[in-house]
Amino acid sequence: MHDTAPQPASSRDEHALIADWIRLEGVAGVGCRTAHLLLDVFGSPAAIFRAGRAALAAHVPAAQAAALCAPMSLDTARIVEATLAWLRDPAHAIVTLHDLDYPEALRHIADPPLLLYINGRRALLSAPMIAVVGSRNASSQGKANAEGFAEALSRAGLCVVSGMALGIDTAAHEGALRGEGSTIAVIGTGPDRVYPARNRALAHRIAEQGCIVSEYALGTPPVASNFPRRNRIISGMTAGVLVVEAAAQSGSLITAQMAAEQGREVFALPGSIHSALAKGCHQLIREGARLVETVDEVLEAMRVSPLVRQAAPPPACNDALLAALGHDPVGPDELLARIGGDAAALAGELLALELAGVVERLPGGALQRVVRAT
Structure with a gap:
């Protein structure tokens, strides 16, 4: 029945x-x-x-x-x-372009996805993010570098974004899962598919401890053209992209190029002049990517990124919005119900207040007004 x-x-x-x-x-x-x-x-x-x-x-x-x-x-x-x-399933969600917790940096790229299918911790969409990408056919040293950098970045509070491919991506997710910042995997299939199949156990761990994101509808198979397109999300969600290892024709260079076009910071680890897997990173460095050898060098650049922290004068505050916020934590949907109007416009106002230090986004996505001592 x-x-x-x-x-x-x-x-x-x-x-x-x-x-x-x-x-x-x-x-x-x-x-x-x-x-x-x-x-x-x-x-x-x-x-x-x-x-x-x-x-x-x-x-x-x-x-x-x-x-x-x-x-x-x-x-x-x-x-x-x-x-x-x-x-x-309570772990599953869809975030539309008009939702308040749609990643604000992604909202402003040239062609943001209309929908994001979410499996895991939705609140990570509001975290400061950095991408770590590189070759599928990575060296042992490259994978160790990716895992070590990702763990340190995650422990510093950055959510590490990658594409769940074999090689550098897998190592980056593994490292990031050991830190507080955790990880987001942006996939090129429907949210109900795991590709490559070898990463099934990793995908389950990311869904439990981090977040899996896809713009593709349920059932979408791993079509080759989907993966270069999903790279714009990897770069678009983040304040910067770290390329660990990449051959001259690596798909990671597409992500780095998109990051540069989107105004994101591009970092590259140098390698041996005799290694084919260093050619792509060296090319990026010649084209203006920041050569980095330590995690501290990445963190120093990220701390002054306008997408992570922006020192700016407070915006002209909307008194009605501040009154609706009150002084207790409030969820984005409840706030929208209180104030009415357009969700996208409200998201923009809230971002300006966050960057100015007037509003704080709490774990779980709730918002709280910040009152400074005088």
């Missing part, structure tokens, strides 16, 4: 919201950039689907407008159903 008990209104609303976001991603011929354009114009996926063909055609080609007005496809409906079932 099917359970016919009605769902609470809030649960139904949340499910409808998630369904609209997944539907927007699934519309044939509508890519990420077009979706961002439409969200800027109409405000939300639900408003896009309510707009009508004529209103949509003022901003996108007629074929895309027609596709957006068509009913949800059966394939997308199946994905929505599977996703809602997946979300029953």
Whole structure:
């Protein structure tokens, strides 16, 4: 027998919201950039689907407008159903571009993902982050370097982001799991897949102690083109990227290039001139990456990063926002309910207050006003 008990209104609303976001991603011929354009114009996926063909055609080609007005496809409906079932696990979540805990640095890259599928500690999305990446076919010394640097960075309070590939990525996750900062694995498959299969045990540990992040829908297989694309998330979430070992044609160089384009710090460990696995790092250093030999050199640069800590004059404070914050910890969703308005605009105001030291983000994602002694 099917359970016919009605769902609470809030649960139904949340499910409808998630369904609209997944539907927007699934519309044939509508890519990420077009979706961002439409969200800027109409405000939300639900408003896009309510707009009508004529209103949509003022901003996108007629074929895309027609596709957006068509009913949800059966394939997308199946994905929505599977996703809602997946979300029953309390360790699973979906963070949309409009959610307050969407990583703020990632929100401002050229093409941020609309959705992030989360398996693990969602609160890590608000932590200061650094990426550690490198060759899949790493040397023993390279893996030892990655593990040692990642552990030290994690113990210093930075969350270490990598791609859960074999070699340097695996070593970085292993090291970071031993520190307080923990680790985030950004994967190129659906959140219900583990690739490579050899890292299944590691993936389970990351889901328990850290966080696995994917922009891809459930069931998405390990398609080769997904992995270079996911690299923009690895760099975009972070304040800097440390390349430990990389051959001349390594995919890690793509991540480093994206980091540079996004205004992130790029670090590279030097190696022997006789090692093929040092060629990529040496190329990055010639192109302007910061040569580092110790963790302290990385931490020194990260401490002055505007994405980790910014010394700036306090912004003009929104009195209504400060009043809504009060003096006790409050969750982002509750704060939005108190003050109303646009979630993305509120996230921007909160980030400015955080950087100015007026608001503190606590473990678990709650926010608290900081009152300075006078």
